[in-house]
Amino acid sequence: MPPSPKPHIKDIKPAFHGGASFSRQASSFFIKEGVLDFSTCCNPYGPPKSISQALRNADAEHYPDPDCNKLANLLSQKEAVTPANLIIGSGSTELIRLAATAYSGPGDMVIIPYPTYGEYELASKIAHTQIVRYQIKEKNGFKLACGEFIAHAKLHNPAIIFLCNPNNPTGQYLGLHDIERILNSFPDTLVVLDEAYIAFTDGAWNSGHLLAKDNLLIVRSMTKDFAIAGLRLGYGMASETIITNLKKVRPPWNVNSAAQEAGLAALSSGDYTAQCADRIRVCKTYLTEKLAGMGYLCVPTLTNFFMFKTGNASQFQKQMLAKGILVRDCTSFGLPAYVRVAPQGVTK
CATH class of the missing domain: 3.90.1150.10 (Aspartate Aminotransferase, domain 1)
Structure with missing residues (x-):
């Protein structure tokens, strides 16, 4: 057997x-x-034309930099954070898996508003957590009712709250005030703010200053921004403590050399x-x-x-x-x- x-x-x-x-x-x-x-x-x-040349320069013979130091340094300048506040992933979905693995487990509750990206649920199931759904209502234009959501989540003392902003597939975008309310309401909960589509969002506000809250992980997707889905590249921003814990469960050499070179070229492609x-x-x-x-x-x-x-x-x-x-x-x-x-x- x-x-x-x-x-x-x-x-x-x-x-x-x-x-x-x-x-x-x-x-x-x-x-x-x-x-x-x-x-x-x-x-x-x-992708930007510079990425094609970058891929030709990628070193396929040697192991890639496990910490993506060059890419992290360039990203830190772009995002006005320190490299210690960054983790690079093989797509943003890998970072979602790392968050669920590091911050939840058997007996924990995870809150997910639905409908949304299916990988939050899958990552939570792999971590063997209990998933609590909050249903976003069609009659409200699929907008998250923040006060109602907070009251619902407080009943369950969640280890993680997953928020896709703007949300996939509904496209609804929460404002700064709503995200601050959620972060302040759950100081002991990791809030994963997935901003995979933020580069294409009208009137987007800067979430970076919220990292001082110490319970926030912001996830971004270079895959979508620069059309490099075949390479897989994303990054997360959080406090040094959260980043350190995520790196504890990160596979070694998780971002290949080609993706790292493409990321450097992408970040140098101006506007x-x-x-x-x-x-x-x-x-x-x-x-x-x-x-x-x-x-x-x-x-x-x-x-x-x-x-x-x-x-x-x-x-x-x-x-x-x-x-x-x-x-x-x-x-x-x-x-x-x-x-x-x-x-x-x-x-x-």
Whole structure:
């Protein structure tokens, strides 16, 4: 008889993601070459040209710097923090796993507002924690009712609160006052603030000064900002104590040399991401206006993606795919009537 995993691992299922899934290509969900992919929320204009040269310079022979010192130093200048306040990850999702591993375990409660990014739940299940859901209401435009959320969370004394801001898939963005209220209400709880889409968010406020609270981990995604999903690169910012604890459970050499070189080139690309954000905003306005003209209800957002109601998201996705367009069916988020789309550029 083969060995069995721990009981809490046995029934875990992977989180569902958008994009062309290689595991589904043998099924009816085969993604043909040339299909326009509106289901992923990365920068649609591709990486800065400097990244191609950086990849050619990557050292494949030797182990990468385990602490990504060059990248951390450059990021510290960009974010106005010390390198000791930074941890670099193989994508922001790795940092979410590290947070759950270091700060939660059996008997702990983790609070997750739903619908949201599925990796928070998966990371919590792997850590064998108890997940407490807070349902964000459709009738409120999918906006988090901060006071109600705090009251709900206080009933459970959570070890971790996961907040996606702006939230995936709803696109709703919490203001500084709401985040401060949550941090102040739970001084002994790690608040993981996932800002994966902050570079493409209108009116974004700077969360960096909140690191003085000592119970905050801010997670960012260079993967999405610079269109390097194939390399995987993200970073976290927190107090030195939190960063030290995350590094205790971090795999060695977790960020490969190519990703580190790409990150250095990306951070030296000037206002590339801001220029892309301006173009994305134009495309998003065009899409929402056209869809509204066709009678679809688009959920207003301040970021680079939005949802609209179709009635049957799974059926709508299949119909669009037959026309060469891939959208994100939000059924896996618990929203079977909605799809999520992200603009893919004027030329597309």
